[in-house]
Amino acid sequence: MTEEKKPEERKKRRTATEAASKIGPMVKATIGGTVQAREEGKPIAYSFICCCYDEIIRAMDIIPVWTENYAGVCGAKRDAQRFLERAESENFSRSLCTYALCGLGFDAWREELGEMPPEAPWGGQARPDMMLGSGQILCDPRNKWYQAAQHYMPDVPVYDVGLPWPAYEHDYDYRQVQDYYVKYIVEQLRGLVEFLEKQIGRKMDWDRLSELVELADRTWNLIYEAYELRRAVPTPMGTGDAMNTMVPMVFMMGTQEGYDFYKDLYDELKRKIANKEGVIADEKYRLIWGGGLPSWFALADFNYFNSKGAVFPVETTYRMVEAIYNFDIDLSKVTDPLEHIAWRWVKYWTYWYDKARKRPGSHPDVERLIQYIEDYKIDGIVMHEAFSCRSWHVGLIWQLNLLKKVYKDMPSLILESDIVDISSYNEADTRARIDAFIDTLEAVKSKQR
Amino acid sequence: MTAEDATGKGLSLVEKYYQDYGSRAGELKGEGKQIMGYLCAFVPLEMLTAAGFIPFRIIGDVNEPITKADAEMETIVCPLVRSCFDMWLKGRYKFLDGIVIPHACDSICRTYQIWQYTLNLPYSHFINMPHTTDDSSLKFYKAELETFRKSLGEFVGREISDQSLKEATQLYNQNRAKVRELYNLRKSSPPLISGVELAKTLIAAVSLPVDEATALIGDVIDEVKQRQPLSAPKSARLMVFGAQIDNVAFIELVEESGAWVVADDLCPGARESLTDVTPTADPIDGIAERYLRKIYCGRTYRERKGSYEDYMEERFGHLAAAIKDFKVDGVVLYIYKYCDPFGFEVPEIKSYIESKGVPVLYVEDEYSMSTIGRLRTRVQAFLEMLGSK
Numbered sequence: 001m002t003e004e005k006k007p008e009e010r011k012k013r014r015t016a017t018e019a020a021s022k023i024g025p026m027v028k029a030t031i032g033g034t035v036q037a038r039e040e041g042k043p044i045a046y047s048f049i050c051c052c053y054d055e056i057i058r059a060m061d062i063i064p065v066w067t068e069n070y071a072g073v074c075g076a077k078r079d080a081q082r083f084l085e086r087a088e089s090e091n092f093s094r095s096l097c098t099y100a101l102c103g104l105g106f107d108a109w110r111e112e113l114g115e116m117p118p119e120a121p122w123g124g125q126a127r128p129d130m131m132l133g134s135g136q137i138l139c140d141p142r143n144k145w146y147q148a149a150q151h152y153m154p155d156v157p158v159y160d161v162g163l164p165w166p167a168y169e170h171d172y173d174y175r176q177v178q179d180y181y182v183k184y185i186v187e188q189l190r191g192l193v194e195f196l197e198k199q200i201g202r203k204m205d206w207d208r209l210s211e212l213v214e215l216a217d218r219t220w221n222l223i224y225e226a227y228e229l230r231r232a233v234p235t236p237m238g239t240g241d242a243m244n245t246m247v248p249m250v251f252m253m254g255t256q257e258g259y260d261f262y263k264d265l266y267d268e269l270k271r272k273i274a275n276k277e278g279v280i281a282d283e284k285y286r287l288i289w290g291g292g293l294p295s296w297f298a299l300a301d302f303n304y305f306n307s308k309g310a311v312f313p314v315e316t317t318y319r320m321v322e323a324i325y326n327f328d329i330d331l332s333k334v335t336d337p338l339e340h341i342a343w344r345w346v347k348y349w350t351y352w353y354d355k356a357r358k359r360p361g362s363h364p365d366v367e368r369l370i371q372y373i374e375d376y377k378i379d380g381i382v383m384h385e386a387f388s389c390r391s392w393h394v395g396l397i398w399q400l401n402l403l404k405k406v407y408k409d410m411p412s413l414i415l416e417s418d419i420v421d422i423s424s425y426n427e428a429d430t431r432a433r434i435d436a437f438i439d440t441l442e443a444v445k446s447k448q449r
Numbered sequence: 450m451t452a453e454d455a456t457g458k459g460l461s462l463v464e465k466y467y468q469d470y471g472s473r474a475g476e477l478k479g480e481g482k483q484i485m486g487y488l489c490a491f492v493p494l495e496m497l498t499a500a501g502f503i504p505f506r507i508i509g510d511v512n513e514p515i516t517k518a519d520a521e522m523e524t525i526v527c528p529l530v531r532s533c534f535d536m537w538l539k540g541r542y543k544f545l546d547g548i549v550i551p552h553a554c555d556s557i558c559r560t561y562q563i564w565q566y567t568l569n570l571p572y573s574h575f576i577n578m579p580h581t582t583d584d585s586s587l588k589f590y591k592a593e594l595e596t597f598r599k600s601l602g603e604f605v606g607r608e609i610s611d612q613s614l615k616e617a618t619q620l621y622n623q624n625r626a627k628v629r630e631l632y633n634l635r636k637s638s639p640p641l642i643s644g645v646e647l648a649k650t651l652i653a654a655v656s657l658p659v660d661e662a663t664a665l666i667g668d669v670i671d672e673v674k675q676r677q678p679l680s681a682p683k684s685a686r687l688m689v690f691g692a693q694i695d696n697v698a699f700i701e702l703v704e705e706s707g708a709w710v711v712a713d714d715l716c717p718g719a720r721e722s723l724t725d726v727t728p729t730a731d732p733i734d735g736i737a738e739r740y741l742r743k744i745y746c747g748r749t750y751r752e753r754k755g756s757y758e759d760y761m762e763e764r765f766g767h768l769a770a771a772i773k774d775f776k777v778d779g780v781v782l783y784i785y786k787y788c789d790p791f792g793f794e795v796p797e798i799k800s801y802i803e804s805k806g807v808p809v810l811y812v813e814d815e816y817s818m819s820t821i822g823r824l825r826t827r828v829q830a831f832l833e834m835l836g837s838k
Contacts, residue, residue, distance in 0.1 A: 091795045093813050095525075095786045100793070135580025135750055140555045140789035143580045143750040148793045151800070154757035160581050160750045162589070164552075167561065167575040171600040180592040187585035363562055387525050390555035390787065398521050398563045 013240070013300050016279040017272075019265040020241035027073065027247060031122045037063040038126040043200045046131040046149070048142050050320055052163055052185070052341050053132060053192060055212040055254035059205055060196055062130075066251050067145070070125045071102035075296035075420035077121050083109070084421055092148075098388040098420035100145040104152070111152045127153070130199050132192070133160040137167065139391035159195040162188045165349035168364050174350045185342035193338075209337045212254040217324045217331065217344070219259045223249055224323040226266040230313045231376050234278020236269045239289040239312035240302025241279075246318035284309030285379045285441045288372055291316055291396045292384030295417045295425055304431055305382075308438045314376040316368060317392070322351050362406045365399055370407050380411035380441050386419045411444055413437040459672035460646060462665060466653035467697075471541060473657055474505050478544035483605075486542060488533065489693065490721035490744055491551035491578055493594065493736050495621055498659060499613040500601040506655035506717070507542060508695035509533045512818055521567050527556035527787045528816035529693055534560070537568060547572025547604075549597075552579075554748050554790045572604050580750045582742050591737045598733075614732035620659045621726065627666040628722040634670065635711040636775055638686070639679045644700045644710025646673075651717040652695055685835045686776055688712040690768070690798070691783040692791055699783055699814070702821060706828045708835075712775035714768060720746060747790035765801045772807055779835050781828070782811040808835060 015021045038044055045057060047064035057064055074080035080098070086105035088094050094101070106125055109117040116124035131146035146158045166174035166181055193204050230237050237245075245265060252258030272278070287305070289312050295301070302312065324331055327347040334340040352364035352371075359367065372378065381403075383396045400412050413433065418424040457465075466473060474484050485502035487494075497504040509532025518535035536542065547570045552558045558575070565573045577593050579586040602609045631650065634641040650669050654662035685708040689700060693716045700710050714720050724743045729735035741749070745767055753760040762769075771777070780802050784791050799809045810831040814820050 091799060091811055093784065093786060093788075093792045093795070095813075096789055096792045133750070137552055137558055137577060138555065140748070141793070144747070144789060144793035147750065148797065150753075150757060150760075151797050158753065160752070162579045162581045162586050164577050164579060164589070167577060169573075169575065169600075170565070171572070171574055171603070172596065177592070177596055180589065184579075184585055184589035184592075187588075188581075191583070191585070361566075363566065365562075385523055385525065390525060390527075390559055390789065394523050394526055394555070394559040395563060397523060398566070401521065402566060 014303055015241050015244065017237050017241050017245070017265065017268055019261065019268055020237070020244035022261075023244035023247045027069065027251075028122050030251070031070065031073065031125075034063055034065045034126040035116075035123045043130070044126055044128045045196075046128040046146060048132070048134060049250035051132065051134040051142070051161060052189065052345050053161065055209055055216055055337070055341065056189065056193060056196070056204075057132075058254045059209040059212050060200060060202065062196060062200065064251070065126055065128055067103045067125065068099045069247075069251055070106070070121075071099040071420055072296045074102050074106075074121050075422070076299070078297050078422055079121050080297075080420045081422065083117075094388075094421070096388060097141040097145070097391075098386075098418055100141045100148075101388075102420050103145065104148055107149050108152045128156055130196075131156055131158045133158055134163050135160055136163045137165065141391075157195075157199065159192055161192050163345065165346050168350075168353055168356065174353055178346055178350070181346050182339065182342045185345060186336075186338045189338045189341060206337065210335070213337045213340050215256065215259060216254045219249075219253060219262060220321040220344075221323050221325065222259065222262045222266060223321045226262050226269060227314075227319065228375075229266070229269040229273060232273045232278075232313075233286075233377065234276065234280065234283045235286070235311050235313035235376075236272035236278060237313075238279045238302060238306070239315040239317075240299055240306075242312075242315055242318065243294050243299060243302075246320075249320060250318065279311045280306050280309065282309060283311050285311070285438070285445070286377055287312050287380050287382050288369065288376065288378045289315035289317055290369055290381040290383050290412075291399065292393050292415075293317060293386055293389060293419045294384060295386070295415075295422075296419060297422045298417070298425055298427070298430070301415075301430060301434070304434060308434070310438065310441070312382070314372045314378070316372070320348075322348055327351070328354075359406055361402070363399075363402060365395065366402045366406065369399065369403055373407075373410070378410075379445070380413070380437070382413045382415065382437070384415045384417065386417065387424055388418050388421060411437065411440045458665075459668040460650075463646075463650045463653045463669060466656055466665075467649040470508060470652070470656055471505070471544070473661070474503060475544045477503055477658070483546045484544050485572070486537075486545040486548045488530070488548075488550050488557055489553040490716045490746065491553050491740055491748075492549045492576065493597075493740055494659070495614060495617040495726065495732075495736055496594070496598060496601065496609065497549070498617040498620065499609050500605050502546070502601075502605075503658045505542075505545060506695075507533045507537065507545075507548070508652070508655075508693075509816060510536055510541075511696045511698050511816055513539070514817075521563050522560060525787060526560060527554070527692075527785055529695070529785055530556045530560060532816055534564065537564075545570070547574075549574050549576065551576045553746075554788070556787065556789075574600050578741065580748070582749060582751055587737055587741055590741050591733050594733050594737055611732050614736070615728065617659075618726045618728060618732055618735065620663070622728075624654075624659050624663040624666070625723060625725050627663050627670070630670055631666055632719065632723065634673055635709075638776065639681075639683065640686075640709055640711050641678065642669075642673045643679060644689070644704055644713075645697045648694070648697045648700050648710075648713075648715075648718070651722060652697075655717050683707055683709045685709070685778040685832055686711045688714070688768070688772060688775070688777045688780045689783055690714045690780060692716065692785055692788055694718070694783070698818060698821060699824065702825055703781065703828055706825060707832055708779075708828075712771045712777050714745075714771070716746075719771065720744060747794045761797065761801045765798055768798070768802060769805050772802070772805065777807065779808045779810065779831065781831070782809060784811070784813050786813055786815050
């Protein structure tokens, strides 16, 4: 690579918690571990986050390569453009999911070379033995990405797991349909297990799976409890750090390492609260990151908010757990591990439905915002619209409009950029918009005084 | 007096319904009929008809800049879906009693609540169609269809009987048989019907009650068979592949550039209009089988059973068959920006069709007349390349 083509070096972002600062090395070690696992002949699976199969692959000693994570790493290191351009040269539109484009560009390049592309970030993305997609009611790339990747790796099989959840409807309650949803998901997961057994030539250890499911339940509860500590004033941890601490939640679920990470985080947050140690000493504005994945190449914008006296005690993004004990079902009594996973999935996605029914005209997505706004004493809302992702970035405007209608008008800001494609980002413009938003917050605060 | 008496029949009536899309539905609403709006090819129209509704396909308007929709819907949504929503906000579809939205793609299903809440319609329903097609997915989909059936039944105040579903199935199969007959008129050289005429006919048809649509297509077939053959000299016979193409702007551009559009894989079009529901003892069985397994759309994930080459045949073999049947010289992949289901398939489809010795032009568009000039240049260059082969 020529000197001028090298990605722009970034200074390490300052984190508020020790836990968040550990994440970079953890991810680097994990990615390096997958490359080594490949060399050692261990079974490797391309995997997506939030697909219900975390404990299943862990129980079978299959090494996950989290492809969204690798694209995010390339983005954070500002070294994704060459992979995006490679995908574009393969006739993939630049308007598609840039996680997928980065991954497909990388795969096309690696397969052509027969080795990792030059100076691949953190050693590169290991070639998989299998790819595990999913069909949900969000994220088309989850069933298109790996299918498209077979164009470059026709020998690598794909299994696509159907993982629907009931929509929030006015014409029926989700409990009327939940049983057949769970039954379907169990059948899909059973099919996945059979597929994996065939691929690796080993049978599932069902007792081990049950243990990992139970460990994941405990981890869910622990994450919920740790994150709830962030209600404190001053808040001990912001969304900038949460974009790091999400890593064990979505990439290490069902592992002791993941559980231990949150135990440490919980203890650290308790300690900080006892010492009244906040993200910043003088909180002026408490904000919610109310939707959208972050621009991985611009996480320092959270520090910029901090420099203006703004903190983010809470976010909806990557808060992919609820307390198991708050569900309306006693999951400890669901002993079949696949059925257990299926119920947890359905109950997670329908968690806010009942609450929404109680407020005329409301919706679960908005109800969740309202709950967080009240619990975390929020002054304003920030969202991010990433142009390449329709899964998480459609409905943000509508949510803000509905929030105003059923609850109250609040200062809000929708930033516009992308998750990986840095060409969509302008730091000066972004910060000018943040400045203007801070002015609005200040004006509202002044009126309240 | 019927609308037909007042405005003629066949292609002239098609022109009226195409130009004034929804006019017939508006009339029927005035007569007390209930009209149910829907998006995409994945809403089982048999169910709506059996419940007593007139299904009405919501379309956009490529000539109308999207303005009002932007206040509720992000600009990263598929421009077609944004245009459909914009048209509704601008009052074009005031006659609709509700909306049914299927789990088609992210742009459709992630905007469901925006339609549901912003339009505040008496009825809305989301059909959670699985992506996968294996037996457990089919079973789940049947359960979803039963939920839909119950929901519609409660809305209209009566059960939707098996008999009414079977009758509706027969009506739609008759309609599809007529569409197949219409498509056969494209096989001759020159074709008996132009791509623009055929597209207008199918677009007009999805705004009508199924029996009227079938009659209209039948009239078009009779008219076309009786008239003088199309005589304009054209250099090539093309297939157009894409998502929902609900206007003829692009097809017109291709035909003005000197080619016939003789085949397609579009909605409305071959993708959604040619395959029957197999009549079954439980009518839901046949309906579920058709909508989940027989519509070859990128949103549906088909499990691979054999080699990668077999998989390509399974997914795109119908395109190769149409290329052969309709003697296609070249294929245009006309893909909307922000379209994940088709966007991810472009390299595979292009490579598959080219492996059959048929050239492919891939163009990305934004559902706007403003891009027509640029597209014309691409199409003309493609036709020149075909001509020099």
